Amino acid sequence: GGCNVGFVGLGNMGGHMASNLMKHGHKLHVFDISKQACDNMKSKGATVYDNPADLALKSDFVITMLPNNDIVYNTYEAMITKGVNKDTFFVDSSTIDPTVVKNIQKMICEEGARFVDAPVSGGVIGAEQATLTFMVGGTNDEYNDVKNILECMGKRITHCGHYGMGQAAKLCNNMMLGISMCGVAETMNLAVRLGLDPKVFMEILNSSTGRCWASEINNPVPGLLPNAPASRQYAGGFSTDLITKDLGLASGIATDSNSPTPMGGLAHNIYRTMKSKGLGNKDFGVVYDFIKNEKYN
Numbered sequence: 372g373g374c375n376v377g378f379v380g381l382g383n384m385g386g387h388m389a390s391n392l393m394k395h396g397h398k399l400h401v402f403d404i405s406k407q408a409c410d411n412m413k414s415k416g417a418t419v420y421d422n423p424a425d426l427a428l429k430s431d432f433v434i435t436m437l438p439n440n441d442i443v444y445n446t447y448e449a450m451i452t453k454g455v456n457k458d459t460f461f462v463d464s465s466t467i468d469p470t471v472v473k474n475i476q477k478m479i480c481e482e483g484a485r486f487v488d489a490p491v492s493g494g495v496i497g498a499e500q501a502t503l504t505f506m507v508g509g510t511n512d513e514y515n516d517v518k519n520i521l522e523c524m525g526k527r528i529t530h531c532g533h534y535g536m537g538q539a540a541k542l543c544n545n546m547m548l549g550i551s552m553c554g555v556a557e558t559m560n561l562a563v564r565l566g567l568d569p570k571v572f573m574e575i576l577n578s579s580t581g582r583c584w585a586s587e588i589n590n591p592v593p594g595l596l597p598n599a600p601a602s603r604q605y606a607g608g609f610s611t612d613l614i615t616k617d618l619g620l621a622s623g624i625a626t627d628s629n630s631p632t633p634m635g636g637l638a639h640n641i642y643r644t645m646k647s648k649g650l651g652n653k654d655f656g657v658v659y660d661f662i663k664n665e666k667y668n
């Protein structure tokens with residue numbers, strides 16, 4: 372039967388994820404600081420709350436899908452102010468620092484309830500189509516108990532290890548993503564300047580060893596892939612702001628573990644510079660335009 376599921380953070384990702392939970396017969400209890408986001412879920416049958424503490428007390432599971440470390444941490448502090456039902460299982464799917472995850476886990480554990488990190492990859496399309504990959508950090512029992520509910524929103528639910536290890540996996544993947552997009556952008560630009568037809572060269576790249584998601588699915592050269600953000604002035608997609616945030620988190624865990632990440636560090640610097648040029652809200656493939664175009668110098 373359906374569970375009572377609390378959902379906090381109904382943005383680009385969370386709105387779709389909450390809707391998919393409802394499609395599986397769960398009863399949704401939602402909170403967001405955006406009235407519009409709440410109204411949208413209300414029209415689909417969710418119950419809207421004006422604070423996360425009351426929401427949590429009504430929920431078997433609570434899922435949070437929020438922008439950053441501080442907002443996630445503050446939301447969990449607010450969530451426990453009226454006490455916690457020990458049977459409530461808390462799941463954070465935001466992309467945040469593994470250290471913050473461990474602190475939240477401790478806070479929830481002290482209240483007698485359970486918490487795991489379960490960040491996602493797959494983007495807004497994966498959220499909409501319920502094909503997300505969830506990377507879970509917690510005990511074996513916790514993984515087994517959370518798997519079913521996550522399967523309403525994703526198709527691959529992976530146990531990565533203990534608390535924070537879901538975030539570790541997510542941040543390593545996104546560091547690679549940030550690096551590979553820079554690599555594809557400068558490579559495509561070089562090919563074009565050498566006189567190669569960008570479409571012909573993209574096809575060579577995608578049937579050769581340079582192939583990756585940034586070359587094949589989200590190629591940053593305008594006009595090559597009609598459905599990619601590059602073909603609509605880099606609107607929508609995965610923002611430069613978000614990849615910059617994720618590379619900052621990756622830089623933090625690289626520092627903590629004393630791991631050299633020269634390429635990740637360079638990519639982070641490039642995206643930070645792009646943000647300072649006003650490109651933060653564009654898809655990160657805009658790095659192609661940034662590298663190509665003198666106007667940014």
Ligand code: NAD
Pocket residue numbers: 379380381382383384385402403404405408436437438439442446464465466467491492493494495608609613
């Ligand atoms: P978003 O900005 O679209 O949504 C965030 C939502 O949180 C908004 O609706 C906002 O109103 C709400 N919010 C902000 N502060 C709040 C508060 N204090 N209390 C309640 N609600 C609050 O972001 P998103 O794209 O949905 O991403 C959410 C998280 O998922 C981020 O950590 C992001 O890094 C991660 N993520 C995003 C993608 C993606 O492709 N967009 C993919 C994987 C992971």
